[in-house]
Amino acid sequence: MLRKTLFGIALILPLAGGLAACDDQGPAERAGESLDEAADSVADAFERDGPAERTGEDIDDALGN
Numbered sequence: 001m002l003r004k005t006l007f008g009i010a011l012i013l014p015l016a017g018g019l020a021a022c023d024d025q026g027p028a029e030r031a032g033e034s035l036d037e038a039a040d041s042v043a044d045a046f047e048r049d050g051p052a053e054r055t056g057e058d059i060d061d062a063l064g065n
Contacts, residue, residue, distance in 0.1 A: 003046055006042060006046060007042075007043060007046045007047075009039070009042075010039045010040070010042040010043035010046070011039075011043060013035060013036060013039035014036045014039055014040065
């Protein structure tokens with residue numbers, strides 16, 4: 001559940017940053033880009049499912065969680 005929530009946030013942050021884009025890159029713009037990159041990193045971390053993650057999901061599915 002937490003993984004899905006964080007993944008959702010990681011997808012929304014870059015979209016919200018794109019809506020607030022401007023031509024002049026001030027400190028707020030640079031900070032926003034840093035947040036976008038951090039959100040992408042979080043999304044990448046959760047997209048890589050190893051064998052333990054897949055096994056855990058299989059157990060969750062079997063138990064109906």
